[in-house]
Amino acid sequence: RPIWRFLPADGEVPAEQEGDFQEWYHRHAVAKKLGKRMQRIALFLSLLTTLELAYVVFRTEIFLDDQASESMMRRLPTFLTARLIVFCVLCYWSHMGFTEHRWILDYSRTVQQRLLASFAVIGLMLFISYDAVTKLPSNEELEAASLARTPSASGQEHRQPLHSSCNFSAMFLLTFFSICMQFPFLFAHSCTFVVLAGLIIWRMDAPGKNYSQGGVLLLAPNLVFSGTSKAVFFGCSLVQAFMAHSN
Numbered sequence: 471r472p473i474w475r476f477l478p479a480d481g482e483v484p485a486e487q488e489g490d491f492q493e494w495y496h497r498h499a500v501a502k503k504l505g506k507r508m509q510r511i512a513l514f515l516s517l518l519t520t521l522e523l524a525y526v527v528f529r530t531e532i533f534l535d536d537q538a539s540e541s542m543m544r545r546l547p548t549f550l551t552a553r554l555i556v557f558c559v560l561c562y563w564s565h566m567g568f569t570e571h572r573w574i575l576d577y578s579r580t581v582q583q584r585l586l587a588s589f590a591v592i593g594l595m596l597f598i599s600y601d602a603v604t605k606l607p608s609n610e611e612l613e614a615a616s617l618a619r620t621p622s623a624s625g626q627e628h629r630q631p632l633h634s635s636c637n638f639s640a641m642f643l644l645t646f647f648s649i650c651m652q653f654p655f656l657f658a659h660s661c662t663f664v665v666l667a668g669l670i671i672w673r674m675d676a677p678g679k680n681y682s683q684g685g686v687l688l689l690a691p692n693l694v695f696s697g698t699s700k701a702v703f704f705g706c707s708l709v710q711a712f713m714a715h716s717n
Contacts, residue, residue: 500654
């Protein structure tokens, strides 16, 4: 039931009606089938992690670089640690949803705040995990790509396939919104993801990136977004917050 149905004619919500709406919303939109939803997310992420790890190991060979720097040697442990943190968070809430259902219903404000913090951590860990399996193109690769775009004698432009970093950038966007937007947070809580998206985009433009060696994870992220991708990422977060405000 939308919040506007609780509004009186003057548009002001009495404290009692606001409390009723908060209680109703928490029971029907947040706490309902919490354990099962967490299990579905964990199953989806486990299958996705398996496929992504197989792709990285057998197709990109990013963990087998002969000239691996110290930051690249940390890629596999970083990827696995970030995904393990996500699984631990999901397992915790799945356990709470099945064994502590009464507590979840009775302490709506605390539960929503903890869920918000949990999904913010999940979003950040997803970014770190995708960053860990992404390698920026070397200077030689960038130069080759630039030459490949030079028109040939026939006047046709040869294009090389997109670098693998674009694949993981797209996967991060899809996974971030598929998982972090599973719960219809209220407007104030949804604004947290707008801030998180802004921080991630800001760190992507971190100064001092060395394209010959790649970034150092969070200090200089390896994931690369085009201007359009950044606008879509931030815009979708704004739309999600706007929909939470409208509902």
